[in-house]
Amino acid sequence: MRFYLVDRILELQPPKRIVAVKSLSLAEEYLADHFPAYPVLPGVMMLEALVQAAAWLVRVQTDFEKSLVLLREAQNVRYGNFVRPGGQLVMEVEAIEIGPDASRFKAVGQCDGQQAVQAKLTLEHFNIGDEDPLRANLDAGLRTLLRERFRLVGGPQALAARVPS
Amino acid sequence: MRWIWIDKFIAFEHGRRAISIKNVSLAEEHVHDHFPGYPIHPPTLMIEGMAQTGGVLVGEAFDFREKVVLAKVTRAKFYCHVVPGDQIRLEANVIGEIRLEGALIEGRITRNGDLVAEIQMMFAHLDQSRAPMELGEENFVFTEDFIRMLRMRQLNHLEPPSEKHGS
């Protein structure tokens, strides 16, 4: 299982908004435990998907300046309908503010037009070198990997398709 | 990757408090994506660890007969990063009492006494909340497998949490 919770970016309007999708497949092994005979996307995976979608918006807006983007605080995370295998979580994330070291968002995830999750997020952004100077050399490589992953999820196409504001 | 984000319970007090621990290891798959070369245990999976700790606390109150699910994370705040080689301690406390309608849990995660996270979350029972789909009789939340792995039938043999556990 890979810890990638965004499969595709559908819309990208930096600095304000991103729309992305997480598709759920029975092939994802952890579903066997959640739950046996009733597989559904775990609530915290929905939250992680929202975090990763917001993180893409941060990276694009800051030109991948900080290699690490992590959840610092989540508020008011409420769950609605389940997402079942074969279903898709469509996430709309609106940025309240994106600063150099931190950012805040309001995010919603829907499945089949029904609300599955909503949350307020605060993310922190930093470089490996900020936390561990001995490993600062890793930042460049990680940045390259993340730019590659951005291509993997259709980021450049979404950027190209954006409506001029 | 299994969907179990705690390793064992170390203290338990029926209806009030539970403490579990989790080892974070390089052997786990997910840390190698988060992030390549610089593994950090994801905050969201720590929320799940707390949800499992609190979920067992709430579930045990009804003898694991109800399907207890996470309904809301009121707040989750993270103060430091957890990495492979760390062991985190997850403490869940019931605010008020556990009701049939649901429960509010206040959680604290520490590592060697350092505060890692503060999490408040609410649980509800599936039949009474959001399941438009047909559900059978069996409790797929607390399966025999899960109960055995976490030794949940021995919970009440554990010491109740004392002040000493606050390290």
Next chain:
Amino acid sequence: MALSRDEIMEKVREALVDALGVDEDEVIPTARIGPDLGAESIDYLDIVFRLEKAFNIKIPRGDLFPDNILTSEEFVQNKKLTEKGLAELKVRMPYADLSKFEQNPNVDDIADLFTVNMIVGYVEAKLASAAA
């Protein structure tokens, strides 16, 4: 220790800010918990637990938000509260302002009654009877 209405309002505001993630200045006396502050079903229970803790009171199920009235045939017909239903509501929520609701007691509008003021009134009454 007797709390003033202002002190009660302050603690109620804190509980609502924590439970609902709204800003302090959104929590005005006339704000409705559901339509204005965005509370959903699980949030009502969150609010109850926080109020119990803040004021050291016990709030039995349906005491603060009497949703169980809505499931009784005696009290609800054609999605409106009957005479009996309205009377029951008055008994259950003596501190709520029912004047507008009475004119057209649609079950769907019951959320309009759950205001910040209503909660403050409930807590005041609870504390007063505990002290008595």
